[in-house]
Structures are given as C-alpha cells and as structure tokens.
Amino acid sequence: MEAVDSIQEPLLVAHGLVKSFGEKRVVDGVDLTCAPGEVLGLLGPNGAGKTTALRMCYGFLRPDAGSVRIAGHDLTAAPDAARRALGVCTQDDTFDADFSVRGNLEQTGRYYRPRLPQLSQRIDELLEQFGLKEYEHHMPEMLSGGYRRRLMIARAVLHRPRVVFLDEPTTGLDPQARVAVWELVASLRAQGMAVVLTTHYMDEAERLSDRLLVLQGGKVRASGQSVHVLGDIVGEHIVVLPVNAPGAEGVPAWLTSRGLTASTVLGFWHVPLDARGLASFASDFPVLRYEVRIPTLDDLFMALAEEKKQ
Amino acid sequence: MSAFLPAFAWQSFAVLGRHWRVHLRKWHTALLPPLMEPLIMLLAFGVGLGSHMSTLAWNGQSLDYLTYLAPGILAYTAFMTSFFQSLFSAYVRMHFQKSWEGQLTTQVRLEHVVWGEALWAASMATAYAGMVCLVLAGFGISGSLQLHWFGLLLSLPLLFLAALAFSSIGLLFTATLPSMDHMGLPFFLVIMPVGFASSTYFPLPSLPVLDQVAMLNPLNHLAEGLRDLLIMGHLSWHLAAAAGLSVLMLAVLIPIDLRLLRKRVFGDSR
Numbered sequence: 001m002e003a004v005d006s007i008q009e010p011l012l013v014a015h016g017l018v019k020s021f022g023e024k025r026v027v028d029g030v031d032l033t034c035a036p037g038e039v040l041g042l043l044g045p046n047g048a049g050k051t052t053a054l055r056m057c058y059g060f061l062r063p064d065a066g067s068v069r070i071a072g073h074d075l076t077a078a079p080d081a082a083r084r085a086l087g088v089c090t091q092d093d094t095f096d097a098d099f100s101v102r103g104n105l106e107q108t109g110r111y112y113r114p115r116l117p118q119l120s121q122r123i124d125e126l127l128e129q130f131g132l133k134e135y136e137h138h139m140p141e142m143l144s145g146g147y148r149r150r151l152m153i154a155r156a157v158l159h160r161p162r163v164v165f166l167d168e169p170t171t172g173l174d175p176q177a178r179v180a181v182w183e184l185v186a187s188l189r190a191q192g193m194a195v196v197l198t199t200h201y202m203d204e205a206e207r208l209s210d211r212l213l214v215l216q217g218g219k220v221r222a223s224g225q226s227v228h229v230l231g232d233i234v235g236e237h238i239v240v241l242p243v244n245a246p247g248a249e250g251v252p253a254w255l256t257s258r259g260l261t262a263s264t265v266l267g268f269w270h271v272p273l274d275a276r277g278l279a280s281f282a283s284d285f286p287v288l289r290y291e292v293r294i295p296t297l298d299d300l301f302m303a304l305a306e307e308k309k310q
Numbered sequence: 311m312s313a314f315l316p317a318f319a320w321q322s323f324a325v326l327g328r329h330w331r332v333h334l335r336k337w338h339t340a341l342l343p344p345l346m347e348p349l350i351m352l353l354a355f356g357v358g359l360g361s362h363m364s365t366l367a368w369n370g371q372s373l374d375y376l377t378y379l380a381p382g383i384l385a386y387t388a389f390m391t392s393f394f395q396s397l398f399s400a401y402v403r404m405h406f407q408k409s410w411e412g413q414l415t416t417q418v419r420l421e422h423v424v425w426g427e428a429l430w431a432a433s434m435a436t437a438y439a440g441m442v443c444l445v446l447a448g449f450g451i452s453g454s455l456q457l458h459w460f461g462l463l464l465s466l467p468l469l470f471l472a473a474l475a476f477s478s479i480g481l482l483f484t485a486t487l488p489s490m491d492h493m494g495l496p497f498f499l500v501i502m503p504v505g506f507a508s509s510t511y512f513p514l515p516s517l518p519v520l521d522q523v524a525m526l527n528p529l530n531h532l533a534e535g536l537r538d539l540l541i542m543g544h545l546s547w548h549l550a551a552a553a554g555l556s557v558l559m560l561a562v563l564i565p566i567d568l569r570l571l572r573k574r575v576f577g578d579s580r
Contacts, residue, residue, distance in 0.1 A: 019578075021577065021578065055576070058415070059419075060414065060576055061576055061578050061580075062578070062580045064580075079417075079419065080417055083416065083417045083419075084417055087415075088415035089415075090411060090415060092408060092411070093408070094408045094409070094411040094412035094415070095409075095412055096328070096407070096409045096412055097407045097409065098332040098335075098407075098409070099332075107328055107331070108412075108416060110324050110327065110328070111321070111324050111413060111416035111417055111418050112416060112417050113320055113417065155412075156415070159416075
C-alpha cells in the first residue's frame with residue numbers, strides 16, 4: 001500500500017474537481033490541499049460549491065472530473081485505504097440513535113478494517129479527551145448540542161485518521177460550547193492531522209484556520225492566509241460611514257469613478273480601500289466623519305455577495 | 311456484476327451485524343410478534359374458520375384448511391417480514407435516524423449499506439419463518455397437523471433467497487417514496503395484489519388472467535412449492551420457479567435500487 005509519511009507532503013490532495021448536477025456546474029476545477037498539522041478553512045457564500053467539494057473529498061460524491069488522494073491513496077482507485085485514512089464530522093448529527101455514547105463509538109469501530117487495535121482503550125481515551133466519560137452510557141439524544149458535537153468529532157477521529165473533515169462543526173452551539181469545539185480542533189491539529197473545516201462563523205475561520213480557500217460560483221476565488229485573502233478580495237482598509245452623513249452625497253459618484261463598490265449594512269456604507277484609495281478618500285472628503293477599520297471575513301462575504309450581484 | 315460483489319464484502323456484514331446487535335437487545339419484545347402472529351392466524355383461520363369448512367381440493371388431494379394454510383403462512387411470513395424490514399425499517403434508518411449517513415462516513419459505502427439492509431431483511435424473514443416452523447411443529451405435536459417435517463429444514467434456504475428478492479422491492483420504495491405519509495402506497499400496490507394472486511391463504515379461482523399473473527408471482531410459486539414439499543413430500547417445479555424468479559428480481563432490481571438510493575441519499579446517481 002502506498003502511503004505518505006513525509007510531513008512535507010500534503011495529506012489531502014484534490015486536483016481539478018468538477019461536479020455538475022443536471023445542467024448546473026456546481027464545482028468547476030477546484031484544487032485543494034491540506035498538510036499535516038494544518039487547518040484549511042473552506043469558505044464561500046451559500047451555493048459556492050463548498051459542501052459539494054467537501055463531499056467529493058470524503059467520498060460521498062463521485063467527481064465528474066478530477067481526483068482526490070488521501071494520505072497517498074486515490075479515493076476512487078483505493079477507496080478502502082483512502083477512507084481508512086479520513087474522518088468525517090457531518091453538519092447534521094448522524095450518530096446511531098440505537099446505541100449509547102460508548103456504543104456509538106464501539107459500533108463505529110466495527111466499520112473499519114484492519115480492525116482498530118485496542119478499541120476499548122482508544123474509546124476510553126476519547127471519552128476522557130472529549131469530556132464524555134460521565135455520559136458514556138447515555139443515549140445521544142439525551143446530550144446537549146455541544147456534547148453531541150463532541151461525540152460526532154470523537155467518532156470522526158476514533159480510527160486515528162490522517163485527514164479530518166469538519167462540516168460546520170459549531171453551527172447552532174452556544175459560545176461556550178463553540179470554544180470547547182475550537183479547543184478540540186486545535187488538539188487535532190496538534191496531533192498532526194490535516195483538518196478541513198467549513199464554517200459560516202468568520203471569527204471561527206480566522207481563529208482556527210492556518211489557510212483559507214474561498215470558493216465563489218464553484219471556483220477558487222482566493223486562497224492563502226486570511227490577511228492575504230482579505231487583501232486580495234476586500235482591500236486593506238474598510239471605511240465605515242452613515243449613508244445619510246452630511247457631506248456624503250458625493251461618495252457614490254466617487255466610488256463609481258474609481259470602479260469601487262460599497263456594501264450597505266443597516267444604513268452604513270462599508271467601503272473597501274487600499275492605502276492609496278484611503279489617502280485619496282481622506283483628501284476628497286476632508287470634512288466627512290467616518291471610521292476606518294481593518295477588514296474581516298464578514299467583509300469578504302459582503303464583497304463576494306456584491307460580486308455575485310454584479 | 312459490481313452491484314452484486316458488495317453483497318459478500320465485510321462492510322455489508324458489518325452493517326448486518328449492527329442490525330442484529332440492535333435487534334438482540336430487544337429480543338424479549340421482538341420475539342412475540344413472529345411467534346404470536348402465525349399462532350393466531352393458524353388458530354383463527356386454520357382451526358377456527360377451517361372447522362366450518364369442508365375439505366379443500368388441491369392438486370387432486372383433499373385437504374383440511376389448516377394443512378392447506380400452514381405452508382402458505384410460511385411463505386407469506388417471509389414475504390411480509392422482508393418487505394416490511396426493507397421498506398419501513400430501512401426508510402426510518404435512512405430518513406429519520408440518519409444512521410445510513412453515519413455509516414457512510416466510515417469505510418462502509420452505499421452499496422454495503424443497501425446490501426446490509428437486504429441481507430438483514432432476508433435474515434429476519436428467515437428467522438421469523440423459522441419461528442413459524444416452531445409453531446407448525448407445535449401443531450404437529452398436538453396432532454392437528456401432519457406435514458413432511460424434514461421439508462421445513464429444506465425450505466429455509468429458499469425462503470432466504472425469496473426474502474432477499476422481496477427486499478429488493480421494498481428498497482425500491484424506500485428509494486422512491488416522497489415521505490412517510492406515502493407508506494400506504496406499497497401496501498396497496500404490492501403487498502395486497504401479490505398476496506391476493508399467490509394462493510397463500512386460499513386456492514386461486516381459475517381465471518385466465520389470474521393464472522398468468524400467478525405464473526409470474528414468486529410468492530405463488532413459493533407457497534405452492536412449499537405445499538408440494540411439506541404436504542406431498544417432494545420437490546416440485548414451483549420451487550425452481552420461485553428460485554428463478556427470485557434471482558431474476560435481484561438481478562434486475564438491485565442495480566436499480568442502488569442507482570435510485572444513490573440519487574436519494576447523495577442527490578447524485580453516479
């Protein structure tokens with residue numbers, strides 16, 4: 001069996017992924033990689049193709065074109081070996097309602113060959129690590145949302161996968177439970193797993209991801225560290241000012257003349273500008289009062305939405 | 311052929327093992343229906359209704375209704391149990407419990423889940439048929455029923471095959487029913503017509519159209535074949551017809567089931 005052991009080599013290599021549903025091409029030539037000990041944040045607005053791309057990477061969907069290699073194993077040619085090396089935490093809770101917390105982990109262990117060595121010991125270890133020990137004999141539906149997510153992630157890593165896919169792992173959780181999941185994700189990274197994460201929470205993506213991959217219309221719109229992605233798509237600064245601010249009447253024309261667009265949120269313009277643009281804005285609107293802040297991933301989403309509209 | 315190889319894969323048996331494990335935990339409640347149902351049916355219809363009837367003419371033989379009914383119940387149990395498990399139980403696991411999706415995040419693939427469901431439905435149907443055999447044996451011990459008892463053992467492998475074939479129809483509906491509210495449809499479209507044209511509970515009236523339908527009905531051949539085996543003590547062409555039709559159903563329906571279920575579960579039929 002072929003396997004990747006070098007830490008230089010990405011554990012996940014997806015190349016040229018294409019997927020159409022009917023006439024609609026949902027994913028169009030996406031490449032993505034994830035190295036050991038790296039968290040890759042997969043972002044994009046609804047309909048960008050990130051769930052479809054993710055589902056092709058963990059074998060739920062067969063790509064129309066392209067290939068996926070997990071720890072050196074081709075997902076199509078060697079599905080058993082590739083699936084043995086990946087773990088998945090789906091967006092919905094999909095544990096087995098007929099088994100207890102411990103029973104779920106035991107049953108999941110039976111879905112892997114070669115059989116997991118010292119399964120019972122591994123389950124004890126995960127129950128401790130994920131804070132589930134006191135609930136091990138509870139049925140999953142008795143758990144709170146945060147503990148259900150913990151169980152889902154514990155199940156995804158039971159077989160010590162090399163690559164873990166977490167599809168919106170904190171959706172619907174309260175802030176405390178989200179932080180607990182973040183810490184678990186950080187621990188997976190510390191163990192050398194390659195983690196691919198999708199989320200709608202921009203603070204989560206910024207905190208957890210070493211690298212972002214932004215999809216738009218089924219294609220990669222930008223990738224890299226968040227600061228670079230934001231710089232490329234959004235700009236270096238965001239100027240925030242009320243739409244009806246005295247002296248702001250000339251702002252739309254000023255933006256149009258420079259080929260810029262501002263997003264409008266609750267009566268405020270959010271204008272993305274680079275350093276020269278900011279200097280020019282300050283010079284052209286000397287009496288206007290406004291706030292300048294650094295861009296966030298929320299701005300990225302707004303910018304992508306504006307792009308889509310145009 | 312690739313649709314059938316997964317039937318022998320360890321993943322399909324891991325799914326089958328999961329269903330057994332859940333079922334065995336509920337054995338004390340799960341045991342009652344398969345024992346009580348044939349007992350009540352045989353008592354109510356075979357003994358109760360049968361006592362008000364004269365004998366039935368079947369293949370030149372004169373039979374009491376209990377003797378006629380016993381092999382029919384055996385066949386009908388395999389049919390109903392398999393259909394119910396592959397339709398209702400599988401639908402609940404797929405749609406409501408989402409346990410299929412949980413299995414699919416492991417080394418188990420959809421073809422294994424589907425074969426696991428089919429094997430489970432057939433195993434349950436055979437186990438339930440085995441319990442019917444015990445009930446029939448009870449009637450035999452009481453002296454109210456005379457059968458060629460060795461035939462019961464011979465019948466079990468064929469019942470398994472037929473049940474596997476019936477599960478492929480159940481899975482077809484699992485793949486296509488829009489919601490739980492439509493669960494009545496397969497009962498009207500399959501169970502009632504197949505059961506009616508099957509000579510399980512009563513000899514079919516001799517009508518040309520009905521004869522032709524019965525010729526294509528594996529349940530009819532199963533019931534008649536079991537009657538030949540258990541009442542007459544010999545293997546007949548009906549058993550071969552039941553086996554042949556079962557294999558044909560599997561060959562045609564399992565690839566369709568897989569395609570439709572892939573579309574249903576993943577939104578994609580590739």
